[in-house]
Amino acid sequence: MKAKRILSVTITAALLACLASQVEGQRGRRGRRTERDALKVGQLAPTFKLKSLDGEDTFDLKKHRGEKPVILFFGSYT
Amino acid sequence: MEKMFQAYKDLAEFRLVYINEAHAADSDWSVSYAEELGITEHDDYGERCSVANMLLTHKQLTIPCVVDDMRDAVNQAYRAWPDRIFVVRTDGRLAVAAAREPFGFAPALGATQVWLKKLRETGHEPPLPEDAAEAGEERHVTSEEEVKAENAASVLPARTISHSVRRVGKCRRARVVRL
Numbered sequence: 001m002k003a004k005r006i007l008s009v010t011i012t013a014a015l016l017a018c019l020a021s022q023v024e025g026q027r028g029r030r031g032r033r034t035e036r037d038a039l040k041v042g043q044l045a046p047t048f049k050l051k052s053l054d055g056e057d058t059f060d061l062k063k064h065r066g067e068k069p070v071i072l073f074f075g076s077y078t
Numbered sequence: 079m080e081k082m083f084q085a086y087k088d089l090a091e092f093r094l095v096y097i098n099e100a101h102a103a104d105s106d107w108s109v110s111y112a113e114e115l116g117i118t119e120h121d122d123y124g125e126r127c128s129v130a131n132m133l134l135t136h137k138q139l140t141i142p143c144v145v146d147d148m149r150d151a152v153n154q155a156y157r158a159w160p161d162r163i164f165v166v167r168t169d170g171r172l173a174v175a176a177a178r179e180p181f182g183f184a185p186a187l188g189a190t191q192v193w194l195k196k197l198r199e200t201g202h203e204p205p206l207p208e209d210a211a212e213a214g215e216e217r218h219v220t221s222e223e224e225v226k227a228e229n230a231a232s233v234l235p236a237r238t239i240s241h242s243v244r245r246v247g248k249c250r251r252a253r254v255v256r257l
Binding site: 035055 | 079082083085089090091092094095096097099100101102109111112115117122127129130131132133134135136142143144145146147152153154156157159160164165166167168169170171172173174175177178190194197203205206207210211212213214215216217218220221222223224241242247255
């Protein structure tokens with residue numbers, strides 16, 4: 001009886017872990033909530049180029065090396 | 079955020095990187111005010127820019143804003159969603175890397191404030207902590223323009239194509255003769 005209970009708890013835990021990893025993977029594909037490979041202090045910041053909101057300029061992170069530090073606020077309205 | 083920008087914009091380059099919405103009305107994580115404002119998941123880059131513009135206007139932000147493309151490439155490289163703060167030193171390494179929201183943003187804002195204050199006081203960037211990660215390999219997030227340029231470069235020049243077509247034509251004729 002006890003062994004059955006342990007087995008059912010183990011299977012449930014395994015299923016939940018599997019489900020959680022699938023959800024995490026789906027979020028990760030959209031850049032969401034994946035901490036496994038989150039950037040850490042000391043690592044080189046990935047360089048990128050993005051257009052300004054007015055579309056007139058392009059911000060190139062690498063161009064600021066050796067000049068000024070860059071503060072990046074990532075976010076959205078909501 | 080705006081206050082920090084105003085206080086330190088002479089010392090550092092600030093950018094608001096607008097990424098995909100965290101709580102759009104049609105998402106799993108929707109909030110009521112997203113519905114009121116009509117903010118849904120962006121269908122295209124123009125819509126994304128419109129909402130970014132609305133954000134700056136409504137919140138009276140003057141921080142220069144850049145907009146992630148529809149592939150969410152920069153967002154993914156930084157694991158930035160829903161919001162995060164990073165301080166990039168002049169050597170390209172991260173001095174502050176926020177933890178996941180909602181618990182990460184406020185401490186990172188404080189850490190950024192402290193970092194900038196030290197920079198102001200000493201005139202030098204504060205050293206990296208002893209337990210800082212290795213710099214690691216440099217990664218570049220390829221922009222849509224760079225992808226387009228690469229694709230354009232990989233297409234054969236018109237002269238080469240017409241030459242190839244002629245060659246194919248000759249082969250066909252040759253095959254017909256042989257048959």
